[in-house]
Amino acid sequence: xxxxxxxxxxxxxxxxxxxxxxxxxxxxxxxxxxxxxxxxxxxxxxxxxxxxxxxxxxxxxxxxxxxxxxxxxxxxxxxxxxxxxxxxxxxxxxxxxxxxxxxxxxxxxxxxxxxxxxxxxxxxxxxxxxxxxxxxxxxxxxxxxxxxxxxxxxxxxxxxxxxxxxxxxxxxxxxxxxxxxxxxxxxxxxxxxxxxxxxxxxxxxxxxxxxxxxxxxxxxxxxxxxxxxxxxxxxxxxxxxxxxxxxxxxxxxxxxxxxxxxxxxxxxxxxxxxxxxxxxxxxxxxxxxxxxxxxxxxxxxxxxxxxxxxxxxxxxxxxxxxxxxxxxxxxxxxxxxxxxxxxxxxxxxxxxxxxxxxxxxxxxxxxxxxxxxxxxxxxxxxxxxxxxxxxxxxxxxxxxxxxxxxxxxxxxxxxxxxxxxxxxxxx
Numbered sequence: 001x002x003x004x005x006x007x008x009x010x011x012x013x014x015x016x017x018x019x020x021x022x023x024x025x026x027x028x029x030x031x032x033x034x035x036x037x038x039x040x041x042x043x044x045x046x047x048x049x050x051x052x053x054x055x056x057x058x059x060x061x062x063x064x065x066x067x068x069x070x071x072x073x074x075x076x077x078x079x080x081x082x083x084x085x086x087x088x089x090x091x092x093x094x095x096x097x098x099x100x101x102x103x104x105x106x107x108x109x110x111x112x113x114x115x116x117x118x119x120x121x122x123x124x125x126x127x128x129x130x131x132x133x134x135x136x137x138x139x140x141x142x143x144x145x146x147x148x149x150x151x152x153x154x155x156x157x158x159x160x161x162x163x164x165x166x167x168x169x170x171x172x173x174x175x176x177x178x179x180x181x182x183x184x185x186x187x188x189x190x191x192x193x194x195x196x197x198x199x200x201x202x203x204x205x206x207x208x209x210x211x212x213x214x215x216x217x218x219x220x221x222x223x224x225x226x227x228x229x230x231x232x233x234x235x236x237x238x239x240x241x242x243x244x245x246x247x248x249x250x251x252x253x254x255x256x257x258x259x260x261x262x263x264x265x266x267x268x269x270x271x272x273x274x275x276x277x278x279x280x281x282x283x284x285x286x287x288x289x290x291x292x293x294x295x296x297x298x299x300x301x302x303x304x305x306x307x308x309x310x311x312x313x314x315x316x317x318x319x320x321x322x323x324x325x326x327x328x329x330x331x332x333x334x335x336x337x338x339x340x341x342x343x344x345x346x347x348x349x350x351x352x353x354x355x356x357x358x359x360x361x362x363x364x365x366x367x368x369x370x371x372x373x374x375x376x377x378x379x380x381x382x383x384x385x386x387x388x389x390x391x392x393x394x395x396x397x398x399x400x401x402x403x404x405x406x407x408x409x410x411x412x413x414x415x416x417x418x419x420x421x422x423x424x425x426x427x
Contacts, residue, residue, distance in 0.1 A: 026053055026096045028103040029076075034092055034111065034150050037079045039158045039203040044151070046078045046092050048106065053096045062089040062110065070095075084204060086115040089146055111149035114142030116200040118209030119161065124196070126308045126317040130189035132214045134163065136198045138183065151203070156180050159202040163187060166195040168245040192216050192317075193245050213314045216243045217262075217306045219321035220289075228296025230331040230355050230414060236324070239289035240264055240306050242316050264290045265305045267320075270412055276303070298412020299327040327415050331355040335402040335419035342391035343427055350378070350387050350402075356414065357383030358407040364389075365418070367399040372418065378402060397425040 117139035
């Protein structure tokens, strides 16, 4: 009798255990399908069949990763814009959930999440109106790793080429969409520096390529000479480079970079009423900048010009520096007596050789302790003069110089110029 009772008890316990196991989890959904609600906005529709219970969904990848958490829904028709990892094979997992827990997962068919590669920008050319013309090559369509999957969209049906432009001074971003297959576009004039991207997109999004920065060339001219001496070289130096922004909205302070290799052209003109003329070409180097050594041939305005320039991923518009006027003095090769000491009444010879070789009335001048006083006219013919002077003023040592008035050289002015001083001691 005890055996029969024990057996019956065991049967009751086993039945209770089987009943508990049967209610441990709800049945999984069936018939999970995915389709596009709107491929243009990456909105995916997931549908399945179950008894109307609550559900949870997530994206899973063929490599075993499931980086996103579960999304809850009480409907069997779920629309969502998933953030997917590109270039993978994925599916949607759906579970039914109730107070007893989650069911086993049911899965949609596999589908790929291939995003187009980035276009390759082949040219970025600043335009005269301040716009930027971009030219690029588009990447081939992504390889279909799951042919015929339910989210396949015919090539060319969805997607576009987007030119993205960020004006740093204005801290404003704009998107300029173009049809698939477009290979050139013009970004309208915007405050520079301007960062641009060309992005090819499809139903899964787009890949960010290397950026192109369109900025301004700026010059920082160091102080040139206060004046030049006719026929002698003078040095004008400076730095040229692309303008940077420290922060968005904080531009224009003149911080420069990327100046190496920029061809710098020097231009000159006699006055603001005259056209600029080519006067030499130089190369800018980082840190040391550029250095020009024009020969002084008369007072002129100087400026420097840099063409539109491209280096690494930066392009700049053409630019000119500010102008600097540098006057020119006459060049005295010789100005002085043939002796430094003479007896009273002795004839000494004054010789003058000055360039340019003008014919002018110069002056022999004496220093009186405060001013140069003209004491004798010196006729200069074609830049030369020789004359004899009787020494006077026993026991004196006097400082002299020769001065020539302003003149012109091929229309360029030469300033009134005094020679270096020379002395004569009379015994």
